[in-house]
Amino acid sequence: MDTPTPELQTMPLGLYDVVQLALLGAGFALFAYFVYAWTTRDEVSPRYRPSAIAGLCLAGVAMLAYLLLYIDWDTGFRLEGEVWVPNEEARSTEGTRYIDWTVTVPLLTVELLAVCSVAGAAARRLRFTTMAAAFLMIVTGYMGAQVLSEGRDTTALVVWGLISTAFFVYLYVALIGAVRTSMPTMGREAAASLRNATIVLLSSFGVYPLIYAIPVFVDVTPAWFTAMQVGYSVADVIAKVGFGVLTHKVAKLRTAEDVVNGADTHPEPVWSSHVHKSDAVLPELARVSPSVLSAVRGGVTPADDGRRPGDTGLSGR
Amino acid sequence: MDTPTPELQTMPLGLYDVVQLALLGAGFALFAYFVYAWTTRDEVSPRYRPSAIAGLCLAGVAMLAYLLLYIDWDTGFRLEGEVWVPNEEARSTEGTRYIDWTVTVPLLTVELLAVCSVAGAAARRLRFTTMAAAFLMIVTGYMGAQVLSEGRDTTALVVWGLISTAFFVYLYVALIGAVRTSMPTMGREAAASLRNATIVLLSSFGVYPLIYAIPVFVDVTPAWFTAMQVGYSVADVIAKVGFGVLTHKVAKLRTAEDVVNGADTHPEPVWSSHVHKSDAVLPELARVSPSVLSAVRGGVTPADDGRRPGDTGLSGR
Amino acid sequence: MDTPTPELQTMPLGLYDVVQLALLGAGFALFAYFVYAWTTRDEVSPRYRPSAIAGLCLAGVAMLAYLLLYIDWDTGFRLEGEVWVPNEEARSTEGTRYIDWTVTVPLLTVELLAVCSVAGAAARRLRFTTMAAAFLMIVTGYMGAQVLSEGRDTTALVVWGLISTAFFVYLYVALIGAVRTSMPTMGREAAASLRNATIVLLSSFGVYPLIYAIPVFVDVTPAWFTAMQVGYSVADVIAKVGFGVLTHKVAKLRTAEDVVNGADTHPEPVWSSHVHKSDAVLPELARVSPSVLSAVRGGVTPADDGRRPGDTGLSGR
């Protein structure tokens, strides 16, 4: 129990710079993806929009978390001679990650499910249980890695790690099930992208428990700590940016399919890598029987009471 | 009177980390919800927009309040050995919450009422009285919990708490009344979501007075203080994010109802969990009697005086 | 001259917390209003848009000013025992307000005039003179309250206060005149809201000289100083947020009137408190004589010189 926590080790110059690259580079990538998600969200139809919005929201949270990580890394070490010596600010370079994940991992499941085809009450049920499982998976991991004995108690690490893994397993099964039943409902190219997105997400998810388990098996030297920080950062970029770009492609291709099938309109054409997928189609204009409507409208004045067919305004008291 | 205020206690490592999770996690969730509210506000028609805007505005305020809380928590304690020792910055980790609520709780009542059906002067009256009651409920609570003897005077806590409770009761009665009269005016699914949203809001509201009353009954140890901070954070997330998502669903379903009934147009289709609720319908084009209009238009030049039928421009002096 | 300036007094705990509530609460309210103004600006037609934009811009400036005020208040005092002792940062908690007002008060006059009906050159003249009067009213007040002897010279306070008052009187007369001539040109409900907005603005304007004059008549104790800060903050919220919401309603109702009268189109319906005021009406489509246009278009290639009927491009040198 006298060894310092991994976050509070003296770092040699070169390794410090490698972690700097990982943290700031991942932060830049997540910021760029946030801008991407913001500016491309209208490329998908309202049907798949929840996926785009979930990706956007989690990108924003992850970007802020890396801002905090970078600030903690920058101010958490002081150069003394040829080594960087940590102070209390350096303590949170792992904990902040877990807090980020409590919000972003549940949103990742929303992002994936919203481009699958499960609908209605079944979709709401699945979304709720996977979000809850993801949230609990992270919170129980935080207990083991941060709260109890600052993550230096191997027994706590293992016990809470196993509890966390149970939620992890449920998540895999539920998401894979949803993807498998959805793939036949969409076109070949969209289905292939959905499969790729799922593989990217679930395999990068697999990296986190491996890193979590490192302190169980080895003494966390500066080199191991560097590997942990680089591993977490790379996994975050792949699971959020790489997965997000693929998911956006699925949503875009399905939007194009809906337009081509006449099941939906979309105000701009869909293109993917210079290949034209669907035309722009505006919604129909309000079709009103002129006579009925002008009768209705005749009574609409600024002082009108606003009662419309099918609307029961309650203006009494 | 010699016991420190709850905010100024020495915190052990693990509990400090749990509060860190609560504050930063709630801040992240509110930021994500702010982005969600910003990017989905056009999914509801102008009729229900005040609800969406109120949710957006209060999310922004709450997000900033949690930013301040996090900064105060981060800079308000210094690590000495194995415990965190507070300084003056830690004083405001409860007071800032009340200041946030003076703005956000009145907006929560707007958010709810704007998806009900009370209309016109009755709606304006109800909105004004519930906003005022919500504001006074918080300000009187701030008096007892922060201003008078720093919240350490039990008599002040109880007296101001009771005054605050009076406004609290009015709020419950008024909001439940509005919801009950509105539910029959909308479709079954929208009404169910409105009922759920109301339950979520009012039951999470009930948590705050319970936490407020803790110092009246127990000595606020670090564990109790942690429970208060976690309780406030969880209640804030549920009352703002959870309630907001449900309210947005009500507004979206009612928008779809209005389009299907022909009472309104909406430029994009409404989907809810992959279920199609209404088509996109563009407004009608300006119907102008061509002959009249081209006569009017013949005279429109850049130097035109701008007088239009029905418009009394006052360009004289 | 040996008494400290009001800004540099030692503050007891409770009063310090009350000012904190006033500054941060007002800042939150202005931020919420900024978001509101940003997201509702397209509810009014381009004709009344200058009003919405003026409200938005001044909300942004006021929000930033309160951010500065809050930072100065937070860092400008150090807790020593049971009292807060000021340092140099606390000096600007009045001066920053005047700097804010040099920009926001002229914009308030724009916001009001742009929903009146004065048009063309008369409108431009009125806008210019009221903006100039508002600007000079504030700058001369700053001279008396801040620049000369740090506002501790009663003679300077009175003399510059009187000069400032002259501009104040002109402003009242000019704005009331514009409102009175405009009210008959709009519908009953819009006119009533315009009258209310004007009353809110001008009566809250009346609060500022009263607070300005406090140091002339009394010794500014911490309690008086608290009253000044709370008074300024409440007046700012009423004059900016309350007035802004009412002005927005005037603009929205007048937009609906213009659509109902056929004087304008507006791409979305106008609703006010669940009362329907006007339908959405799209502009007409470009009416081109097909034969003429396809002739013109036949010649439009990427290498076209861009000369169009009615356009005298100067591409020579």
Next chain:
Amino acid sequence: MDTPTPELQTMPLGLYDVVQLALLGAGFALFAYFVYAWTTRDEVSPRYRPSAIAGLCLAGVAMLAYLLLYIDWDTGFRLEGEVWVPNEEARSTEGTRYIDWTVTVPLLTVELLAVCSVAGAAARRLRFTTMAAAFLMIVTGYMGAQVLSEGRDTTALVVWGLISTAFFVYLYVALIGAVRTSMPTMGREAAASLRNATIVLLSSFGVYPLIYAIPVFVDVTPAWFTAMQVGYSVADVIAKVGFGVLTHKVAKLRTAEDVVNGADTHPEPVWSSHVHKSDAVLPELARVSPSVLSAVRGGVTPADDGRRPGDTGLSGR
């Protein structure tokens, strides 16, 4: 050479407050103008949009520069007794201005030229030479005022000032020429506004060399230094905000002219000070020969290779 640079003088209280007003007030005005430019940029048609965008971009840069100036002013002086004593942070209150201008002055020339009528290659040539001249005018001024001997070497001031003046003269001649040839191509009101905008820009440009030359002729006392800071701030607000509002008016009026002439469409009506200038006109709908198109469309499936008439996709390798 032993006199301090103007930026490093001890400032009495009143003058310090006047500079505070100038810096923070100008910063607020530029921020408000940035918001204005952002939210009104779609009031002008794509033809004149480069002007609106240039105004927006330069407003953003100037706003950030004043943020830096304000921070440097706030942290660059410490109150000692009744005077403010500068430290090294105060050094950049002139240099930061030049860095701002290297970006904003070239953009001002874009903003003006984009509402003139010079077109095609001639326009590109003129834009390039005036941007280059503006950039070099500022960089050479920075050499004399900041880099060489910290601006305390009178010979350097004069020599670099003269070089800078040469670019200044070219700029005047080129811009006046473009404006004079463009004025006859537009309506009377737009031409008058263009003339006013040009006068505002070029006369405020004239203020900068006068302030630059002050240290050549007088000892820069705190009062002179205050005059320089106020002068620069006022000139910046007039040349950016005042000029920008006038230029926006030119672009709006020309947009209305193009719509009235049938040379362009614009999706919203143009109003100026309650005077109606043009109707909203939507673009025509895609005119497709139904038979041809449905043939084409028959072949568009999600797996389509995207080749369209007139498009040579290169999908081979």
Next chain:
Amino acid sequence: MDTPTPELQTMPLGLYDVVQLALLGAGFALFAYFVYAWTTRDEVSPRYRPSAIAGLCLAGVAMLAYLLLYIDWDTGFRLEGEVWVPNEEARSTEGTRYIDWTVTVPLLTVELLAVCSVAGAAARRLRFTTMAAAFLMIVTGYMGAQVLSEGRDTTALVVWGLISTAFFVYLYVALIGAVRTSMPTMGREAAASLRNATIVLLSSFGVYPLIYAIPVFVDVTPAWFTAMQVGYSVADVIAKVGFGVLTHKVAKLRTAEDVVNGADTHPEPVWSSHVHKSDAVLPELARVSPSVLSAVRGGVTPADDGRRPGDTGLSGR
């Protein structure tokens, strides 16, 4: 090994100010370009949008990187007498650049390729390999210049520089190939702009290895260090802003070509330097067989199960 790293040299006043101009000026230019890219991204059709978005994202990252560089420069030196003495914050004024480039250089290749005509799988392959090569080119450069012996080991500099150069050569060959095959597929003016953009990008890319190699050949004096910082900043502005403006022009001209050819619609006209390139054309309206649709629509109620033709919703469990 006893000489300090270039970043940790004492800087004379004038050279310090020149670097200040380079860093802050480049930061301002990149911020202005970010605003430009944000506000003009809808001038290009969805087909070329990936180019516009890539430019926007990289502008955002580069802008933030220069913010960090400016902060490090401002806080990394303390004025002692007439020279600026560095501290540990000054260490990252080169490293941060590399971290920026790991994200921005891959995005520059996307920006260029997305206005070429390579389509489908070939496009995806090319995009992936050039992004990977660009990323590895920067990371290997970071190894030599920053991580190993803080860039003071000449052998490491040369070896890693050569590895980096290999990726550099691949990038040149791949990008030039794509541009050459694409130029014949577009109009003359677009092709010329594409050629110019490519020249600007690739020649500014050539500057970086030259600066990287400086420490191999000379002792890095303050003057050389100033030259390196100015060189990097100028190259960044040219490769990002200059290249971006040219690329945007290519995308705009190609959008106009597609509209003129009838291959695409675009809701606003395209103008370039006052030359009209294409009309605004709205998409067609949803063409529905009225009888079929009203049958379908008859069944659409808020409780509808959302199944649409061509849509296989999975609402079972």
